[in-house]
Amino acid sequence: MTAYREFHRRSIADREGFWDEQARLVHWQKPFSKVLDYSRPPFAKWFVGGQTNLCYNAIDRHLEARGDQKALVWISTEVDAQKTFTYRELHAEVQRAAAMMQALGVKQGDRVVIYMPMIPEAAFAILACARIGAVHSVVFGGFAAASLAARIDDAKPKLMITADGGSRMGKVVLYKSLVDEALRVARHPPEKVLIFRRGLDANMASVAGRDVEWRDLAQKHAGAQVPCAWLESNESSYILYTSGTTGHPKGVQRDVGGHAVALAASMKHLYCGEAGETMFTTSDIGWVVGHSYIIYAPLIAGMTTIMYEGVPVRPDAGIWWKIVQDHKVAVMFSAPTAIRVLKKQDPAYMKKYDLSSLKHLFLAGEPLDEPTHVWITESLGRLVIDHYWQTETGWPLLSAHPGVEKTPLKMGSPSFPCYGYDVRLLHETTGKEVADGEKGVVAIKPPLPPGCMATVWGDDARFVETYFRSFPGQLVYTTFDWGIRDKDGYYFILGRTDDVINVAGHRLGTREIEEAVNMHPNIAECAVVGVADPVKGQMPLAFAVAKTHVEDQKKLEKEVMETVDKQLGAIARPRAVHFVTLLPKTRSGKTLRRSIQALAEGRDPGDLTTIEDPGALQQIKDALR
Numbered sequence: 001m002t003a004y005r006e007f008h009r010r011s012i013a014d015r016e017g018f019w020d021e022q023a024r025l026v027h028w029q030k031p032f033s034k035v036l037d038y039s040r041p042p043f044a045k046w047f048v049g050g051q052t053n054l055c056y057n058a059i060d061r062h063l064e065a066r067g068d069q070k071a072l073v074w075i076s077t078e079v080d081a082q083k084t085f086t087y088r089e090l091h092a093e094v095q096r097a098a099a100m101m102q103a104l105g106v107k108q109g110d111r112v113v114i115y116m117p118m119i120p121e122a123a124f125a126i127l128a129c130a131r132i133g134a135v136h137s138v139v140f141g142g143f144a145a146a147s148l149a150a151r152i153d154d155a156k157p158k159l160m161i162t163a164d165g166g167s168r169m170g171k172v173v174l175y176k177s178l179v180d181e182a183l184r185v186a187r188h189p190p191e192k193v194l195i196f197r198r199g200l201d202a203n204m205a206s207v208a209g210r211d212v213e214w215r216d217l218a219q220k221h222a223g224a225q226v227p228c229a230w231l232e233s234n235e236s237s238y239i240l241y242t243s244g245t246t247g248h249p250k251g252v253q254r255d256v257g258g259h260a261v262a263l264a265a266s267m268k269h270l271y272c273g274e275a276g277e278t279m280f281t282t283s284d285i286g287w288v289v290g291h292s293y294i295i296y297a298p299l300i301a302g303m304t305t306i307m308y309e310g311v312p313v314r315p316d317a318g319i320w321w322k323i324v325q326d327h328k329v330a331v332m333f334s335a336p337t338a339i340r341v342l343k344k345q346d347p348a349y350m351k352k353y354d355l356s357s358l359k360h361l362f363l364a365g366e367p368l369d370e371p372t373h374v375w376i377t378e379s380l381g382r383l384v385i386d387h388y389w390q391t392e393t394g395w396p397l398l399s400a401h402p403g404v405e406k407t408p409l410k411m412g413s414p415s416f417p418c419y420g421y422d423v424r425l426l427h428e429t430t431g432k433e434v435a436d437g438e439k440g441v442v443a444i445k446p447p448l449p450p451g452c453m454a455t456v457w458g459d460d461a462r463f464v465e466t467y468f469r470s471f472p473g474q475l476v477y478t479t480f481d482w483g484i485r486d487k488d489g490y491y492f493i494l495g496r497t498d499d500v501i502n503v504a505g506h507r508l509g510t511r512e513i514e515e516a517v518n519m520h521p522n523i524a525e526c527a528v529v530g531v532a533d534p535v536k537g538q539m540p541l542a543f544a545v546a547k548t549h550v551e552d553q554k555k556l557e558k559e560v561m562e563t564v565d566k567q568l569g570a571i572a573r574p575r576a577v578h579f580v581t582l583l584p585k586t587r588s589g590k591t592l593r594r595s596i597q598a599l600a601e602g603r604d605p606g607d608l609t610t611i612e613d614p615g616a617l618q619q620i621k622d623a624l625r
């Protein structure tokens with residue numbers, strides 16, 4: 001492990017020298033004057049004074065050497081279509097989208113909320129924002145109108161971009177009508193809404209003066225040339241909302257230069273993606289993995305990126321492997337839940353295709369259980385690398401580094417700290433470092449490396465309070481994950497320290513779901529906990545107290561689920577809603593979520609000395625029965 005150890009050591013001991021070298025992987029229109037300005041901890045400014053542009057690095061820079069190479073391949077098994085864009089074609093499409101946005105009044109620094117399915121126009125819109133220095137905020141298509149409205153009100157966009165509809169498992173999902181619903185309740189609606197019509201909603205309504213059709217505007221801007229805005233490295237590139245312990249999602253704000261450098265370096269040292277090769281990331285543009293590894297990183301590296309609209313088992317469970325074969329995918333990135341879904345299918349599907357182009361499969365987003373890791377490794381006959389990161393970090397925090405050294409993998413472990421991260425495992429209360437083999441909170445001694453969140457959008461104080469004040473007397477970033485390190489230096493992630501749950505790789509706050517459940521007029525209060533699920537990792541489970549006597553529990557349960565669908569989206573729908581007359585609470589009124597969760601997972605409920613009324617716990621037990 002000498003090469004890896006030395007690489008990591010240097011990244012911490014000589015931060016500036018290390019990142020100065022990595023910064024050469026991207027184009028700087030104006031060189032930076034300082035690698036790191038850490039004069040206002042914990043705010044780290046990287047590559048100060050340097051000017052660059054993410055879109056330039058992703059597209060323009062490659063035009064000379066690889067203008068005719070495929071840049072983006074869009075495959076939809078939902079609408080049975082495929083489209084390919086070379087770097088030159090992508091350049092033209094993005095410039096046209098940029099011109100369209102400018103025509104709608106978008107200027108540098110303005111926010112653009114993108115609520116779109118997985119279609120090429122979504123990629124054009126994202127890259128066009130980067131090109132002109134507008135700040136994009138992509139909202140995952142599965143979020144409901146109320147969640148979308150909350151994000152709109154925080155970002156205060158000048159423009160929204162959407163489509164008439166998307167498709168999931170062959171069923172149309174209406175996007176534009178949901179946007180209309182969100183804009184009816186939003187306090188800061190945008191002036192204009194740009195709509196790409198796919199022909200999926202024949203009855204799509206249009207608001208005169210506000211709604212603009214993509215195709216109409218695109219016609220007017222065919223052949224447009226829009227130069228890249230040269231942005232100081234620390235300007236904002238995007239905002240991505242993520243859940244925490246409060247009911248209000250936080251806007252993770254990312255910079256420009258640090259983001260470009262971090263992604264370029266990760267393609268070299270972690271993913272081993274070479275220019276001219278193909279990368280297939282099975283996430284969605286609404287999540288951080290989609291931002292980093294469907295859109296920006298593979299293009300910055302000069303690769304071909306695959307954008308896939310569909311599920312892993314339609315038309316059959318061989319579809320991903322067919323894509324790997326047909327497009328000679330070299331690097332693939334997916335999530336454990338998807339692999340657990342595939343594990344239930346006939347293994348013959350994997351043997352049917354030629355997977356010889358594939359170097360590595362990377363998995364992240366949630367814990368990768370050992371049986372699934374073993375199964376996929378054996379089935380593929382390739383290295384399957386578990387790596388760990390968060391929306392906040394934007395790129396991996398713990399991973400094997402095959403681009404630096406091929407260290408052996410341990411099943412169930414995302415290996416070691418990535419270069420640039422000074423990772424510590426801290427005791428929950430004392431904040432002291434724990435010994436090997438002892439459980440601690442995964443923390444990072446700041447400054448955070450390039451590419452990590454710069455702040456919470458519009459709220460520096462919340463950034464510091466949320467992430468850096470968990471341990472008295474020290475300024476240290478907490479991941480809110482438990483971890484353990486073995487004697488060989490391998491890390492294992494043991495789950496969240498807070499009330500956040502992870503459903504199929506999607507982070508949801510239990511408080512957010514509780515607030516949604518409470519929106520039902522007959523619910524007085526509730527507790528939502530995450531319980532283990534064999535496929536999705538975790539699922540929310542709700543215990544609710546109704547205001548009036550419940551005659552028909554099934555009916556009320558259905559209504560509560562529909563309320564959650566409406567408030568947050570179907571991804572947050574509880575597996576079940578149990579009705580009780582009392583929730584287990586401490587004498588000071590705190591809900592004993594951990595005890596409820598333990599009971600739901602068949603474990604010991606732990607220390608109950610502070611419980612107000614033990615009868616409440618009995619009700620939970622009875623309900624679970």
Ligand code: AMP
Pocket residue numbers: 242288363364365366367368386387388389390391392414479480481493495496502505506507
């Ligand atoms: P998100 O920001 O939505 O990507 O969620 C990040 C959270 O997902 C982390 O804080 C972890 O709780 C979990 N997570 C991500 N990757 C892994 C992994 N490889 N192993 C275990 N948990 C993970």
